[in-house]
Amino acid sequence: MGLNNFRINVVFRILLLAAAIGGFLFCFHRAGLVVTPVILFVVIIASITELVFYVERTNREFTNFLLSVKSSDFSKYGKEDTRGKSFAGFRKALNLITEEFQLARIGKEANYQFMQAVVEHMDTAIISFDKAGEVKLINETAKTLLHMPYLKNIYSLQKTDPELCSYLLGLQNGNKTILDISIGGEKLKLSFRSATFIMQGTEHTLISVQNIKTEIEHTELEAWEQLLHVLTHEIMNSITPLSSLSATLKTKAIHLMDTRTFDEEAIDDLSQGLSVIERRSIGLVNFVNHYRSLITLPEPEFRVAKVSELFENIKLLKGDVLQRKGISLKMDVKNTSMTVRADTALIEQVLINLINNAIDAVAGCANPAIELSATVVNNRVIISVADNGPGIESDVLDKIFIPFFTTKNSGSGIGLSLSKQIMRLHQGSIKVNAALSHGTVFTLEFPA
Secondary structure, three states: OHHHOHHHHHHHHHHHHHHHHHHHHHHHOOOOOOHHHHHHHHHHHHHHHHHHHHHOHHHHHHHHHHHHHHOOOOOOOOOOOOOOHHHHHHHHHHHHHHHHHHHHHHHHHHHHHHHHHHHHHOOOEEEEEEOOOEEEEEOHHHHHHHOOOOOOEHHHHHHHOHHHHHHHHOOOOOOEEEEEEEEOOEEEEEEEEEEEEEEOOEEEEEEEEEEOHHHHHHHHHHHHHHHHHHHHHHHHHHHHHHHHHHHHHHHHHHHHHHHOOOOHHHHHHHHHHHHHHHHHHHHHHHHHHHHHHHHOOOOOOOEEEEHHHHHHHHHHHHHHHHHHOOOEEEEEEOOOOOEEEEOHHHHHHHHHHHHHHHHHHHOOOOOOEEEEEEEEEOOEEEEEEEEOOOOOOHHHHOOOOOOOOOOOOOOOOOHHHHHHHHHHHOOOEEEEEEOOOOOEEEEEEOOO
16 A cells, blocks of 8 residues: 555654654754754644644544535445555445445435325415424415415414414314314315424424315205105105095085985994094104104203212113013113213203103014123223114115104104204214124213
C-alpha cells in the first residue's frame, strides 16, 4: 500500500516531527543561529497540526455521515478507503448503514403513500388537526363534504360555518354523535366520531364524518315498505272475507225482500253472517289500536333501579305460570348492586314480552328452561333473556322486530316492536342471537 497506508503515514509524520524537534533543539543551543530555529519551530507546529488533522479524519467522516443521515442525504462513499483494512471496513459499514437507512426511508414513504391512498379512497371524511388547529390531514371526501378545496386551519371554518366549527372543536374523545346540519344549502345528517392522540409530544384530534342521510332514508324506505306489506296483508285478510260475506248477505236480503218469505233459516243465516262481520270488524279495530299503541308510547319516567329488583318483580309476575308449565327459571346478576336508569314499568313490560316469547319457544322441550342474566360490559348494563327452545329460522330472523309480524298462530305481533321502541326511548338497544336447536338469546343494552 506504500505511503497510503494509515500506519505508515502516521509513523512517517511522527518521524518527520521528531526530526524537526531534534533539529530545533540542536540549532537552539548553537550560538548565532536565529532564522533556522524559527523555521524549524514553524515546521514543528505545522507537523503537529497536520498529524492531528490526519488522525481526526475518521471522526470528521463519521460526523458528516450522521449529518447526512439527519438531512436525508443517503449518498454513498464512492472511492475505496486505502488507509488499511480497518478503515476500508469502516467505510463499508457506513455504506451498508446508509443503504439500510435509504431502504427504511423508501419503506416509510411507501407506507405513507399507501395510507394516503387508503384515506383518499374512503367514503368517510377524515380530518386531523393539532391543538393549535393546524390541519395535518384531510381527504377529498372531507373537502367535498365541507365544500372547501383547501383547509389549512380548522378555525378557518368559523368564517364559513361557525356552527360546524364549534361542533368539531367540542367533540369528546371516543364519542359518536349525530348532527342535523346544513352545509352549502344542503341539509345533511352527519355522524361524527372523535379520537385524541399524542404524536411527537403534541396533542392531535382525528375526526371521521359520515353522511348517513342516504342510508337512513334507504333504511326508512325499506322499513315503510315492510310495514305497508304487513299492514296490507293484515287488512286484506279482514276486508276480503268481509266484502265477500257482505255481498252474499246482500243477495240473500234482496231475495227475501223480493219473495217476501222470511223463513227462520234465512234469518239465521243473516244473523250468523252479521255476527261474523261484527267479530272481524272488532278484530280490525283492535289491530288499528295495536298500531296506535306503537306510536303513542308515554314519555319514560326515569329513575335509578336495581337490576336484581327488576328480576325479582318478573319472578313474582311470571313465577306461577312458569311453575305450572314446568319451566325452570334461573336468574344470574353478576353484581347485586348493579343499577340502570330506566322507566321500570316500561322495562318490566319488555322483560315480560321476552319471557312470554321464551315460554312459547320452550313449549314441547324435554327440559324447558329460561335464564335471566345481567352483567356490565364497557360501563354498559347488559340484560339477557335466554331459552333452550328450537331457535328462530334464519329467513325470519330479520323480520321479528317488524310491527305485526309473527310466526305464532295467535298473537298481535307487536311485542318485539314495542320492546324495540321502549329501548330506543332509553337510548339503548335490543338484539337477538338465535341458532337452530341451540335456543334464543335476547339482549337489552343500556347506555353507560
